[in-house]
Amino acid sequence: MSAHVDTAIAELKARGCTVASASMLEFCGSVLQFSLADGDPAVVRQVLDAQFTPSDLLIADHEPQVPRLFVSDMDSTMIMAECIDELADFAGLKPQIAAITERAMQGELDFESALRERVVLLRGLSEGAIVECLATRIAPMPGARVLVETLKSKGCRTVLVTGGFHQFADPVAEQLGFEMVVANRLEVASGALTGGLVGGITDSGVKKAVLLDEAARIGEGVVTLATGDGANDIPMLEAATYGIAYAAKPKAREAADGWVDRGDLTGVLELLGIPRDEWIWD
Numbered sequence: 001m002s003a004h005v006d007t008a009i010a011e012l013k014a015r016g017c018t019v020a021s022a023s024m025l026e027f028c029g030s031v032l033q034f035s036l037a038d039g040d041p042a043v044v045r046q047v048l049d050a051q052f053t054p055s056d057l058l059i060a061d062h063e064p065q066v067p068r069l070f071v072s073d074m075d076s077t078m079i080m081a082e083c084i085d086e087l088a089d090f091a092g093l094k095p096q097i098a099a100i101t102e103r104a105m106q107g108e109l110d111f112e113s114a115l116r117e118r119v120v121l122l123r124g125l126s127e128g129a130i131v132e133c134l135a136t137r138i139a140p141m142p143g144a145r146v147l148v149e150t151l152k153s154k155g156c157r158t159v160l161v162t163g164g165f166h167q168f169a170d171p172v173a174e175q176l177g178f179e180m181v182v183a184n185r186l187e188v189a190s191g192a193l194t195g196g197l198v199g200g201i202t203d204s205g206v207k208k209a210v211l212l213d214e215a216a217r218i219g220e221g222v223v224t225l226a227t228g229d230g231a232n233d234i235p236m237l238e239a240a241t242y243g244i245a246y247a248a249k250p251k252a253r254e255a256a257d258g259w260v261d262r263g264d265l266t267g268v269l270e271l272l273g274i275p276r277d278e279w280i281w282d
Helices: 002-014 039-051 083-090 094-105 111-120 129-139 143-154 166-176 205-218 229-240 250-255 264-269
Strands: 018-025 029-040 056-058 069-072 156-165 180-184 186-189 192-197 224-228 242-246 259-262
Touching: 002 018, 002 039, 002 129, 002 250, 029 039, 039 056, 056 166, 056 264, 069 205, 083 094, 083 111, 083 156, 083 180, 083 186, 094 111, 094 229, 111 192, 129 166, 143 166, 143 264, 156 166, 166 180, 166 259, 180 264, 205 224, 205 229, 224 250, 229 242, 229 250, 242 250, 259 264
Parallel strands: 069 156, 069 224, 156 180, 224 242, 242 259
Antiparallel strands: 018 029, 056 259, 186 192
């Protein structure tokens, strides 16, 4: 570790950054903090990323604070699956639908068009498949509930906002402790999916708007946190005080203020400087 620290400091100085200190946090001994008097944030992230890969990292122009608002994506962020891909498996269409999902997450396809294209392929699937899918395919991401409950214990409002579906997001939110859900809704008739959606589309613009609207309700200058993994999360990640990409696609990772690539979601708590003895494990 010390060799990587020394190399990083030398590289940062060579590239015009003034490094004030680099030390492990006393109250969070697994976190290495670099303090810089000045320097280009893009250079800092590039140097630290190169020296400490894989890493969990957050770059901020101030000492990190506990956020008052946390807004998170669901699929592949708070849960270990893409719900629409798992539903597709019940219809025997997972490879076709998963390919569209991947391209949408990479930012290669328009989100709404890609969503509608996938949903229509599910026409005729039994509503019972949703129940079975929830029970057998959908599991929380490691550390998800600890992250949500710990932030709530600190007075943080928690919102799950997803381009997925209420039929999945509502029970996931209840399981993990989220206080509010914004999602799409699959249309169901006579016990089967119609291939359509009910209401408006929760896309990247809606995700950002939810973060900004909820922040405005709390008050001016509120510190916000967002987590996500795909292109659809980029505007939300960019709008948050701390946008943290979790095991993310390259475009989302590049747009974020930091990332968690090495640990589970409790890594976010460490990056915020919240001591382990204050985490809520129940």
